[in-house]
Amino acid sequence: MSTITTPTTLNDLSGTYAIDPTHSRIGFVARHAMITKVRGGFDTFEGKAVADGADFADSSVELTIDVDSIDTRNEQRDGHLRSGDFLAIEEYPQITFVSTAVRPTGPASFDLVGDLTIKGVTNSVTVPFEFEGGATDPFGNERVGFEGSVVINRQDYGVTWNAALETGGVLVSDKITLEFEISAIKGA
16 A cells, blocks of 8 residues: 655645545625625636646646536526626636746745636736645545635726616625635546
8 A cells, every 4th residue: 555645835746636626616705785795606617737846836727617607696696697797608608717827935825827817808817825735535535725815806807897876886896806715636
């Protein structure tokens, strides 16, 4: 029986990892009516990372999100978010992210820089991530975990619909926080 060394730092990671969508979350947070937050996520996505433990800066990540899988726990709101007012899923069925740089910021942290494409518009974003550690699951899979978040302006991606409020302000904030809670399996 071989022994798997549990990774504790970025330098311990080497190989190809597939995101496990059943144990990961890709979500977002937006202000609603300027007084509360609405949280949602995407149920269908896939991604992979190639980690280079010898030089973690040589690592890479790709992610594809099925926009139709958006879920805010409100069917009417989800339908509106799928429409042309927001994400226009008929024309733009996917959100993608492709890394262009990985910048280690500590033994267990890094900035992931890449091209985020939403609604056909691509902008560079930098997502700070923390490596949460690794473990061997009961099925013998080597798993690693990461968490990160970034604030984007939805207007930068052509997502411009809004409604003015009688009390001032708007219905939906321009600033959207994207949240990533990732469990990935080595060699999957």
